[in-house]
Every structure is written in structure tokens, then in C-alpha cells.
Amino acid sequence: xxxxxxxxxxxxxxxxxxxxxxxxxxxxxxxxxxxxxxxxxxxxxxxxxxxxxxxxxxxxxxxxxxxxxxxxxxxxxxxxxxxxxxxxxxx
Numbered sequence: 001x002x003x004x005x006x007x008x009x010x011x012x013x014x015x016x017x018x019x020x021x022x023x024x025x026x027x028x029x030x031x032x033x034x035x036x037x038x039x040x041x042x043x044x045x046x047x048x049x050x051x052x053x054x055x056x057x058x059x060x061x062x063x064x065x066x067x068x069x070x071x072x073x074x075x076x077x078x079x080x081x082x083x084x085x086x087x088x089x090x091x
Contacts (some may be wrong), residue, residue, distance in 0.1 A: 014075045015079055017076045018078070018079045021076070032061060033082060034059060034060050035060075035083075036084070037063060037077075038062055039078070039085070039087070040086040041087040047087075063077045
């Protein structure tokens with residue numbers, strides 16, 4: 001149940017911040033066609049860092065990595081991604 005509550009809170013309170021900042025022209029970054037979001041991993045073992053480095057070596061920009069060691073700013077930037085990748089150690 002905790003995951004569902006957290007997901008609903010992100011959808012209802014965090015994602016609308018991106019739309020608000022974009023509308024007010026106050027984004028901290030310039031979105032690009034190569035933006036990706038890496039979601040779904042707690043990154044306990046640090047394996048998401050290796051995946052992030054590979055994506056960046058391929059020329060993609062990871063604008064959000066969460067929930068493991070992501071920041072609030074990355075959560076807000078998540079909707080800017082052109083591609084969302086689910087990264088899960090168990091998968």
C-alpha cells in the first residue's frame with residue numbers, strides 16, 4: 001500500500017510542478033530530444049549508476065533517476081523525459 005500512496009503523491013503533487021515551472025519559463029534545464037528517465041530502482045547496490053553511465057556514453061541525458069538516490073528536482077524533471085526506462089535489480 002505504501003508504494004501506491006507514494007506513487008499517487010508523486011503524480012498529484014510533484015509532476016504538476018513541472019507543468020507549472022514550464023508554463024512560467026522557470027525550468028532549471030533546457031529539455032532535449034535525448035532526455036531519459038531511469039525509474040523504479042532503489043539503487044541499494046549501486047547498479048543504477050552503471051546503467052546511467054552506459055546511457056550517457058550512448059549520448060542520452062539522464063534527467064531523472066529515482067527513487068533510489070534521486071532528488072526532488074529529478075522527480076520534477078521526470079515528465080520532461082522522452083523515454084522512461086524501468087530499471088529494477090530483480091528484473
